[in-house]
Amino acid sequence: xxxxxxxxxxxxxxxxxxxxxxxxxxxxxxxxxxxxxxxxxxxxxxxxxxxxxxxxxxxxxxxxxxxxxxxxxxxxxxxxxxxxxxxxxxxxxxxxxxxxxxxxxxxxxxxxxxxxxxxxxxxxxxxxxxxxxxxxxxxxxxxxxxxxxxxxxxxxxxxxxxxxxxxxxxxxxxxxxxxxxxxxxxxxxxxxxxxxxxxxxxxxxxxxxxxxxxxxxxxxxxxxxxxxxxxxxxxxxxxxxxxxxxxxxxxxxxxxxxxxxxxxxxxxxxxxxxxxxxxxxxxxxxxxxxxxxxxxxxxxxxxxxxxxxxxxxxxxxxxxxxxxxxxxxxxxxxxxxxxxxxxxxxxxxxxxx
Amino acid sequence: xxxxxxxxxxxxxxxxxxxxxxxxxxxxxxxxxxxxxxxxxxxxxxxxxxxxxxxxxxxxxxxxxxxxxxxxxxxxxxxxxxxxxxxxxxxxxxxxxxxxxxxxxxxxxxxxxxxxxxxxxxxxxxxxxxxxxxxxxxxxxxxxxxxxxxxxxxxxxxxxxxxxxxxxxxxxxxxxxxxxxxxxxxxxxxxxxxxxxxxxxxxxxxxxxxxxxxxxxxxxxxxxxxxxxxxxxxxxxxxxxxxxxxxxxxxxxxxxxxxxxxxxxxxxxxxxxxxxxxxxxxxxxxxxxxxxxxxxxxxxxxxxxxxxxxxxxxxxxxxxxxxxxxxxxxxxxxxxxxxxxxxxxxxxxxxxx
DNA sequence: TGTTAGCACTCAATTAAATAGAGTGCTAAT
DNA sequence: ATTAGCACTCTATTTAATTGAGTGCTAACA
Numbered sequence: 001x002x003x004x005x006x007x008x009x010x011x012x013x014x015x016x017x018x019x020x021x022x023x024x025x026x027x028x029x030x031x032x033x034x035x036x037x038x039x040x041x042x043x044x045x046x047x048x049x050x051x052x053x054x055x056x057x058x059x060x061x062x063x064x065x066x067x068x069x070x071x072x073x074x075x076x077x078x079x080x081x082x083x084x085x086x087x088x089x090x091x092x093x094x095x096x097x098x099x100x101x102x103x104x105x106x107x108x109x110x111x112x113x114x115x116x117x118x119x120x121x122x123x124x125x126x127x128x129x130x131x132x133x134x135x136x137x138x139x140x141x142x143x144x145x146x147x148x149x150x151x152x153x154x155x156x157x158x159x160x161x162x163x164x165x166x167x168x169x170x171x172x173x174x175x176x177x178x179x180x181x182x183x184x185x186x187x188x189x190x191x192x193x194x195x196x197x198x199x200x201x202x203x204x205x206x207x208x209x210x211x212x213x214x215x216x217x218x219x220x221x222x223x224x225x226x227x228x229x230x231x232x233x234x235x236x237x238x239x240x241x242x243x244x245x246x247x248x249x250x251x252x253x254x255x256x257x258x259x260x261x262x263x264x265x266x267x268x269x270x271x272x273x274x275x276x277x278x279x280x281x282x283x284x285x286x287x288x289x290x291x292x293x294x295x296x297x298x299x300x301x302x303x304x305x306x307x308x309x310x311x312x313x314x315x316x317x318x319x320x321x322x323x324x325x326x327x328x329x330x331x332x333x334x335x336x337x338x339x340x341x342x343x344x345x346x347x348x349x350x351x352x353x
Numbered sequence: 354x355x356x357x358x359x360x361x362x363x364x365x366x367x368x369x370x371x372x373x374x375x376x377x378x379x380x381x382x383x384x385x386x387x388x389x390x391x392x393x394x395x396x397x398x399x400x401x402x403x404x405x406x407x408x409x410x411x412x413x414x415x416x417x418x419x420x421x422x423x424x425x426x427x428x429x430x431x432x433x434x435x436x437x438x439x440x441x442x443x444x445x446x447x448x449x450x451x452x453x454x455x456x457x458x459x460x461x462x463x464x465x466x467x468x469x470x471x472x473x474x475x476x477x478x479x480x481x482x483x484x485x486x487x488x489x490x491x492x493x494x495x496x497x498x499x500x501x502x503x504x505x506x507x508x509x510x511x512x513x514x515x516x517x518x519x520x521x522x523x524x525x526x527x528x529x530x531x532x533x534x535x536x537x538x539x540x541x542x543x544x545x546x547x548x549x550x551x552x553x554x555x556x557x558x559x560x561x562x563x564x565x566x567x568x569x570x571x572x573x574x575x576x577x578x579x580x581x582x583x584x585x586x587x588x589x590x591x592x593x594x595x596x597x598x599x600x601x602x603x604x605x606x607x608x609x610x611x612x613x614x615x616x617x618x619x620x621x622x623x624x625x626x627x628x629x630x631x632x633x634x635x636x637x638x639x640x641x642x643x644x645x646x647x648x649x650x651x652x653x654x655x656x657x658x659x660x661x662x663x664x665x666x667x668x669x670x671x672x673x674x675x676x677x678x679x680x681x682x683x684x685x686x687x688x689x690x691x692x693x694x695x696x697x698x699x700x701x702x703x704x705x706x
Numbered sequence: 707t708g709t710t711a712g713c714a715c716t717c718a719a720t721t722a723a724a725t726a727g728a729g730t731g732c733t734a735a736t
Numbered sequence: 737a738t739t740a741g742c743a744c745t746c747t748a749t750t751t752a753a754t755t756g757a758g759t760g761c762t763a764a765c766a
Contacts, residue, residue, distance in 0.1 A: 026729050039739050044730065061745045062729045102515050140491055140503065148511060150493065150503060158501060158513045162455050238612065241605040248601065252594040255608075259591065379758050392710050397759065414716045415758045 003053065007046050010034055011055060012079040015067045019317050022244065024064035069282040069316070072294070076279050076320055085325040089117055093330055097337040103127075103156045107233055110300075110310055110334045115236025117326050120314030121258075122235040123297075125268040127155060127307040129229070130190045137181045137219060139174040147174075149222040154187070155302055155338070159229065161222050165214065177215035194223050232265055234258045245292050245315045253289035254313075263287045268309045271297040275306055277328055282316050292316055296323050298331035303339045310334065356406065360399050363387055364408060365432040368420045372670050375597065377417035422635040422669070425647070429632050429673050438678040442470050446683055450690040456480075456509045461586055463653075463663055463687045468589025470679050473667030474611075475588040476650075478621035480508060480660040482582070483543045490534045490572060492527040500527075502575040506543070508655055508691070512582065514575050518567065530568035547576050585618055587611050598645050598668045606642035607666075616640050621662045624650040628659055630681055635669050645669055649676050651684035656692045663687065 003011070013034055014025045027043040034043075047065050050056045055071035058064070067075065096109045107124045114122025133154035140148040142162065147169075151159040169177075185193045197220045201213070237258055240246055246254070257263050267285055271278035280295040290313070297311030310331055312323050356364070366387055367378045380393040380400060387396075400418050403409045408424040411417070420428065449462045460477045467475030486507035493501040495515065500522075504512040522530075538546045550573045554566070590611055593599055599607070610616050620638055624631040633648040643666070650664030663684055665676050 024729090028729075040729090041731095041739050041741090042737085045738085048731080058730080060747070061731090062727090062747075064729065100517075136493070136495070138493055140489070140505070142489070142505060142509070146509075148503075148505065150501075152493070152495060152501065156495070156499075156515075158515075160511045160513070162509075162511075164453075238605055238608040241601065241608070248594065252591055255591040255594070377758090381758080393758090394710050394712090394760095395708085398709085401760080411759080413718065414760090415718075415756085417758065 003050070003055075006036060007050060008079060009036065010043065010046055011050060011067075011071065012075065014056065014065060015071060015075045015079070018066055019319055022317060024059055024066050026064035029064070069284070072281045072316060073284075076281070076324075080320055080324075082324055083321040085322070085329050089326065090329060092117070093333050097330075097333045101337070103338060106334060106337050107308075108235075110330055111233040111235040114310065114312050114326065114330055115239060118312050118314065118318075118323050119236075119239050120312050120318065120323070121237055121240055122310070122312055123264060123268070124233045124310040125265065125272065125308045126229075126231050126233065127157075127302070128231075129153070129157075129159065130194070130224075131307065132157070132190055134185045134188050134190055134193050134223075136186075137178050137222065139169075139178055139218075141169075141171065141174070144168055147218070149218065151222050153190070155307070159222075163218050163221060165218060167214065169215075174215075177219075181219055190223055194220065197223065230261075232261050232268065234261075234264075240314070243315050245317055250289065250292060254293070257287070257289045263289070267295065268297065268311070271311075272299050272306060272309045275299050277324060279320075279324075294318055294320075296320070296327050298327045300331040300335045300338070302335065307338075356403070356408075359389060360403060361432060362389065363396065363399055364403060364420075364424065365428065367409065367418060368424060368428045368432070371419055372672055375670060377412055377419050379417035382417070422637070425634045425669060426637075429634070429677075433673055433677075435677055436674040438675070438682050442679065443682060445470070446686050450683075450686045454690070456691060459687060459690050460661075461588075463683055464586040464588040467663065467665050467679065467683055468592060471665050471667065471671075471676050472589075472592050473665050473671065473676070474590055474593055475663070475665055476617060476621070477586045477663040478618065478625070478661045479582075479584050479586065480510075480655070481584075482506070482510075482512065483547070483577075484660065485510065485543055487538045487541050487543055487546050487576075489539075490531050490575065492522075492531055492571075494522075494524065494527070497521055500571070502571065504575050507540070508660070512575075516571050516574060518571060520567065522568075527568075530572075534572055543576055547573065550576065583614075585614050585621065587614075587617075593667070596668050598670055603642065603645060607646070610640070610642040616642070620648065621650065621664070624664075625652050625659060625662045628652050630677060632673075632677075647671055647673075649673070649680050651680045653684040653688045653691070655688065660691075 010030055013030060017025045017029065017033070027040040027047060030043050030047075031038055031040040047056065050071075051058070051065065053070075054068055055074060056065040057068050059066060093113055096113055097106060101109065104126075107126055111122040111124040114120075114124075116122075134151075135154045136150075136152040138150045138152075140150065142148050145164055145168075147163045147165055149161045149163055151161070153159070185196065188196070197216055201216055201220070237255060240251060240254060267280065267287065267290075271280075276298065278297045280290065280297075282294065283291055285293075285295055292315060293313055294316045295311055295313050296318075297309050299306045299309045301307055310327065312318075312327055314323070363383055366383060370378045370382065370386070380396040383396050383400075384391055384393040400409065403424075404411070404418065406423075407421055408427060409418040410421050412419060446466055449466055450459060454462065457479075460479055464475040464477040467473075467477075469475075487504075488507045489503075489505040491503045491505075493503065495501050498517055498521075500516045500518055502514045502516055504514070506512070538549065541549070550569055554569060554573070590608060593604060593607060620633065620640065620643075624633075629651065631650045633643065633650075635647065636644055638646075638648055645668060646666055647669045648664055648666050649671075650662050652659045652662045654660055663680065665671075665680055667676070
């Protein structure tokens with residue numbers, strides 16, 4: 001998309017002003033503030049060009065212009081002057097993401113920060129369980145029929161699951177089995193552990209002792225568990241009330257999306273693969289509820305490995321300069337907090353190929 | 354509040370009709386459907402009486418009447434004919450609250466059921482941690498500096514907490530300490546365990562071995578933990594969109610209340626003490642966000658002991674007959690599911706005085 | 707004394723018309 | 737290429753007129 005520098009300046013000004021005011025911007029206003037010595041008539045000509053290119057449009061004949069989705073896209077891609085985050089906010093984030101919190105708390109704090117600072121909705125995708133590295137498994141007998149399996153992953157998170165095995169095991173048997181696991185699979189990514197378990201179930205199906213076999217089956221159940229455990233933390237949903245470009249019907253769709261979390265998750269995973277900062281404007285996300293919204297995401301990492309994404313959802317007309325830096329800084333500091341917070345004191349597993 | 358039977362019939366009809374239609378009900382309509390051979394003029398006289406009593410009011414001079422909060426109160430207290438729940442719904446609830454689910458899942462299922470069947474918002478207050486009975490404590494070394502404490506309560510719930518003790522303990526020491534706890538406090542209510550721990554810290558402060566003392570301190574931290582762990586499960590918030598008597602500002606307040614959960618919790622606790630079915634109409638709850646809403650609650654129990662409450666939040670103009678029976682049945686079946694589901698296979702603790 | 711018919715009245719809701727204002731597109735001149 | 741200027745369009749707001757539902761009140765009636 002090539003447009004001449006003068007048109008660029010005007011488009012930038014128009015979008016900035018529209019984001020600030022929320023009203024269509026007219027040619028006179030632009031003429032006054034552009035710093036170019038141009039009359040409003042000239043501006044109108046340029047606007048007509050921009051409209052032809054699909055970068056702006058008029059809500060109706062006698063209104064000023066507003067940016068189109070394409071206009072916003074050009075804006076964030078090449079016009080935007082990213083503003084460094086106010087140090088006040090940086091301090092706030094640093095403070096809240098200070099060490100000495102458990103991972104889950106950190107994620108929740110990050111989500112809360114995103115929503116509070118931007119006054120929009122904050123979203124954090126919790127690291128995928130199955131991509132975490134295995135650290136420790138432990139069985140606890142709850143009752144003759146119930147067994148509590150406790151799985152600790154390298155990132156410091158603890159996962160519980162109650163099992164109802166078909167037979168009973170002595171504490172000694174369970175301890176032994178757990179020890180075996182912990183020794184064998186420590187540091188391996190959970191998906192790989194699972195593969196290994198499935199393999200061993202296939203291969204040794206006959207010569208394996210039935211006890212071991214049963215325990216392997218249980219471990220498999222624990223490791224491959226899908227249900228429950230929130231995969232995404234959403235905060236500040238109610239900040240989306242009272243935003244004029246999000247009407248009640250949209251709002252409802254959005255809230256339903258926040259509850260389902262399915263689509264959100266998909267979108268976040270998408271940008272996890274992309275890495276870095278990612279911006280979905282309007283329908284670019286491909287999800288109807290986000291039609292009039294933008295979604296600014298960044299991925300965060302644990303010891304250099306990308307493990308999740310976080311971001312901010314708000315109206316397409318959002319202050320991108322600020323939001324982008326807030327998302328960026330939060331992602332960085334969260335990465336730092338997760339990595340440095342002392343949960344990892346075992347050597348890292350080799351990266352899985 | 355005494356009113357004559359004829360007025361009662363009319364008030365009941367008026368409220369039923371208003372709940373069904375959402376429009377002020379006029380005297381002609383009432384005259385036609387009341388089954389009393391009365392002219393609209395007579396009805397108007399009666400309405401004037403009811404208005405004087407504060408049971409109905411006119412939105413304006415030439416509209417019909419709508420119930421006031423007081424009117425609704427009288428209605429639910431003595432006019433209401435409770436309709437047994439459609440067996441289709443009963444089956445649904447029975448199915449979803451079938452045994453073989455973990456407690457947390459049951460609570461979530463109950464909340465989902467409430468919201469889906471009523472098409473309003475379902476709320477379940479999770480049993481208070483500190484009122485649960487102690488069952489099992491276990492320590493797990495995560496790293497030299499971090500210790501995972503796992504607390505299992507009699508109701509089958511599992512609580513984790515990461516501790517950062519000032520010194521390190523050998524696995525043997527931890528096992529021993531845990532064993533001691535499990536033997537000593539099994540079956541006791543958590544609040545009482547806590548009291549006992551605090552006492553023992555005070556009394557034996559000098560002659561206690563430092564290891565034991567430290568472990569007692571850790572256990573105390575685990576048992577008395579407050580943070581995290583959702584105390585109330587809310588479902589179907591978005592069902593409140595598009596209800597005409599709940600405007601956008603109210604809706605926002607409601608959603609904020611759902612997020613904070615503080616007020617909700619307080620209200621639920623209130624009705625836990627009352628036991629049975631409880632209905633808060635409009636401002637009766639004392640919380641502004643619930644101004645135009647009603648809150649129908651019932652308490653549920655575990656083995657005969659009330660441990661929590663659940664309910665439905667919707668507009669004051671809600672179909673009480675149905676909502677009440679749905680809430681009632683859900684509470685009963687949840688109680689059953691929680692009690693019978695096999696988590697309890699130890700003898701019950703003596704009731705605390 | 708309770709009930710009813712009937713009529714005047716009130717008020718919200720809807721429609722229609724009038725007005726003001728912002729901002730455009732286009733043309734002709736520079 | 738730029739600009740002044742004017743006709744035009746469309747929204748938003750105000751005002752007025754109309755309709756209809758439903759009431760309150762009164763006077764007559766059982």
